[in-house]
């Protein structure tokens with residue numbers, strides 16, 4: 001028996017062993033040792049490797065319809081073909097927010113990334129998604145915050161749930177097929193707990209709590225995370241049988257919100273809500289389950305234990321998808337309410353558009369950790385402007401307003417075809433959006449090269465069709481992932497940042513011109529310096545004037561940088 005509270009996720013063994021095997025393989029290749037090569041190849045296969053180090057991989061291969069996508073499944077810890085139960089639809093449960101405060105960019109990142117995946121699954125691979133999202137509208141954090149704000153937990157939760165939905169709509173995240181609140185499903189949660197008790201996997205206590213009995217799961221606990229069991233802990237100050245058992249039902253403390261139950265007044269534990277809500281809609285089989293990587297353990301692990309104990313099945317959820325965390329650039333910790341290092345979605349959207357945020361998300365794998373900074377946002381913004389400018393030029397060419405020399409349309413048709421294949425292959429490979437975006441940008445680069453061959457002479461053969469085809473493909477690609485190329489509105493705050501960037505660049509040119517020492521003699525050099533001194537003075541004045549607006553320019557030998565004091569994070573943000 002082991003204590004999951006003391007489990008440590010140990011990936012270091014895996015990494016060392018992997019490095020060792022790669023080194024062995026490389027050594028054998030160089031020495032042409034065929035036996036060694038075969039051995040290291042076999043060991044490098046993830047499943048054998050896991051068996052070698054005692055980390056079990058789980059996962060019953062699902063039966064059903066192959067979507068054509070390979071997806072990284074946290075259950076098997078490898079990319080598997082995504083096979084769903086029905087030919088026309090995939091069932092998907094998404095853990096929703098705990099509604100006790102404003103949603104921030106970390107939340108936005110997780111939900112936007114999964115929204116992009118959902119759209120790809122539907123619009124590229126033809127699988128409709130039935131998505132259920134649970135809303136945690138009662139828990140310790142909500143109760144605590146509500147008492148701080150002198151409100152009822154229900155009103156507080158209501159307020160932030162509405163705000164969350166508005167934020168998601170502003171980010172163009174498609175709403176789930178249905179939202180289900182925990183407080184709407186208390187009777188179902190109670191029945192679910194009764195079912196787990198009846199199946200011998202949970203117990204109630206004299207204090208009115210119900211706990212999941214982890215010992216009853218045997219070695220089936222720990223499916224999601226490679227874990228090294230720690231020693232069995234004794235329960236401390238608790239009515240649990242074992243320290244590792246987790247709460248399904250919590251007896252109400254004085255003054256706390258409660259519901260009546262067979263075990264007395266109380267409320268549900270966190271993990272049981274998602275198990276119940278998902279089972280309420282999808283029963284004992286679920287295709288996809290998603291959430292941020294912090295939810296894998298213990299939340300999803302416990303959901304699996306509860307569902308498989310309730311449904312008495314070998315495998316409840318077939319694919320667990322986990323998104324990487326958003327960090328503030330240069331910081332170790334994730335963006336989080338408790339760490340007070342967050343930017344709310346509302347504040348962010350005062351400066352950048354939802355399309356810029358989407359493109360920012362697409363430039364890394366949904367599984368990767370991602371750094372937020374104004375600089376990375378400006379890069380995404382710039383990329384969108386490049387796309388929009390190309391579409392505009394291509395349209396002008398089609399209308400005959402932009403006159404170019406002969407176009408190599410055979411090259412462009414071939415490029416278009418290649419891009420379409422590359423994009424589809426990238427998306428089928430664990431929704432590899434950065435590779436898809438690169439392929440699109442490459443197509444634009446080739447299109448721009450042909451459009452650049454401008455001439456003043458009208459006449460000559462024209463190739464509008466290929467540009468028409470490229471434009472409609474690119475528009476369709478961006479629409480698929482929820483980015484609109486029409487109505488490019490530049491929000492005023494962003495415009496200011498772009499103007500400052502241009503201004504600093506212009507000032508740098510002037511400054512370098514004023515400081516240049518190209519005169520032949522020392523006397524001529526002195527005269528040149530005196531002549532150009534007013535330019536340097538103007539540069540200094542501009543620096544002082546901008547400093548008064550919180551924009552600080554720093555001159556270094558051959559370059560200038562600028563930064564502004566960002567009131568949202570209280571950090572200095574680099575501007576260039």
Ligand SMILES: Nc1ncnc2c1ncn2[C@@H]1O[C@H](COP(=O)(O)OP(=O)(O)OP(=O)(O)O)[C@@H](O)[C@H]1O
Pocket residue numbers: 095096097098099105106107109110291292293294295323324325326327334335336337338
């Ligand atoms: N910085 C982040 N980056 C990516 N995803 C995040 C981040 N913070 C939270 N999430 C994800 O957002 C979803 C909703 O999270 P939840 O409401 O439980 O917030 P939370 O994790 O408690 O946030 P906080 O730490 O700010 O209190 C979860 O899937 C969670 O993993």
Ligand SMILES: [Zn+2]
Pocket residue numbers: 094095096134274299
């Ligand atoms: Zn959940």
